[in-house]
Amino acid sequence: MFRKQCAKEFYYFYLGGILVKTKRLKVMLIVIVLLFVSAFIFSLWRAEASSAPASQSKTEINVKGVASVFAEPDIAVVTFGVLSEDISADAAYSKTSSKINKIIDAIKKLGIDSKDIKTLRISVYPKYSYNKDNNTSKIVGFYASTDLRITVRNIFQVGKVIDSAFKNGANIFSDLRFDISNVAPYYNQALAKALENAKEKANVLAKGLGVSLGKPRIVNENTYVNAPPIVYKTQEMALSASSSQVQAGTIEIKAEVTLIY
Template identity: 30%
Template sequence: MQQFFIKVFIITALSTVGLVIVVLIRKPIDLSVRQITTQKDTLFSVSDTGKVYVKPDTAQVTLAVIKEGKKVTDVQKDLNTVNNAVLKALKDQGIEEKYIKTVNYSIYPNYRYEQSSGRSIIDGYRAESRLEVKIKDFDKLNKVIDSATTAGANEVGTVNFTVDERDQFVAEARSQAIRKAKTKAEAISKETGVMLGKIVDVQVAEGEGGTQPPVPLYGGYGGVADVKSSTEISTGENAITVSVTLIYEIQ
C-alpha cells in the first residue's frame, strides 16, 4: 500500500513538472526593441541637389476690378459689367479662355463708426473680382494689360515669370541630383571603408525660383500707371531645383 502511494506521488509530480514545462514553452516570446534600433543603425543616407536654369515661358499677372457704392445690387451690376468687358478685352488680345481664371469674387459691406450711437453701421458696399491671367507671348504683355485697364480693370498685381512646361526640366534636375548623390556616397564609402548595400528608400523634393524678381508694373486701386511709359521687361532665368536623399543599407 505504501509503495503504491509513492508511485502515485511520483507520477503526479512528474505530470505537474511536465505541465509547467509545456506552459513555459508555449508562452509567446516578446520582440526586443533593441533589434529595431540595431536595424536603423545599419542605414546610411546622402543628399544632393540638381539645378537646371530655364528661360520662363509664361508671364502670370493678376488683374482686379473693384467697385463701391451704396446699394449692393448696383455694386454687383457695375462689377459684372466691367468684369465682362475686361474678359472680352483679354480674349480680343488672343488670350485663350484656359489661361484666364477667376481667383476671387467677393462683395462685402463697408462700415463707418457713428459717434452718436457708438456703433459701426453699414455705409455702402465693396465688390471685387480678381482674374489670374497667363500670357505666353511676352511681346504682348504690356498691350494685354493696357487693354484690360482700358476696359476697366483698376488694380494690376506684380508680374511673375514661370515655367509652365517644366516636366522635362524637373526630370533633368532629378537625374543630376541622383548622379551627384551616388557619387558622393561612393566617395564617402571609399574614404571611410563603409560598405554600402542596396538603396532602400529615395526622398525627392522640387522647387522653382527666378533670378529675376516679380515686376511691379502698376499702382493699386485708385491709380494705374501709363502702360506706354513702362520700361522693357527682362525675364531672366528660372532655376528648377530637385533635392534627392538616397538611403542605403550598410553591409
C-alpha cells in the same frame, strides 16, 4: 549427466556475456551521438559569435545629392480685378461687371483664349460709417469686386495684357507669376544630376574610409516643390505705367536624391 550440466551453464554464461556487451555498446553509441550534437551546437555558437561583431561594425554610408536646372518660363499668370463703390449693392455690382466685361473683351482681342480667362471670385459687401458720438455704425454704401486670373501663353504679351487691363478699368493688381508649361524634361535633367552628385559624395566618403561601394541598398527621390517666381506690383505702379516692361528671368528646377549604401 555432468557434461550436460556444464554445457548448459556455459551456454547461459555465454548468452549473459553477449547481453552485457550489447548494453555497453548501446551506451557507448548514445554517448558518441551526444558528443557529436554538443560539438555541432558549439560550432554554431562560435560562428554566430564571430559574425555578430562584424555585422555590428559594418559601415553605412548615407548621402544626399542636390542639383538644379535653370530654364526660361514660357507662360505667365496675371491676377487683377475691379473694385467699385456705390449707394446700392446692385449699382456697385453693375459698375464692376461692366468694367470686367470690357477688360475681358480687350484681352481677347490680344489673342488670349477664353479657356485662359478665369473668374476667381465675386464679392459684394457693405460700406459702414461709424459715429463716435453714440458708438453706432450704419451702412452708407456697398463695395463690389471681381478678380480675374489670366494665363498668358505668349510670354511677350504679358506687358500688353497688363496695360490693356488697367486701361479698361482694372484697379486691383494681385500678382504676376511666371511658370513653365511642361516642367518634366527639366526636372528629369535635374534628377539625373542630383543622382550623379550623390554618387560622387558616396565615392569620396568610401575612399576616405577605405571601404568599397556596391550598389546602393536604398534610393529615395526627395519631394521638392519648385515654386515659380512671383513678381508683385502695387496698384499705384500699375496705374502709372504707360507701358509695362516685364522681365521673366529664369526659373530654377531643383531635385534631390538620397542614397544609402
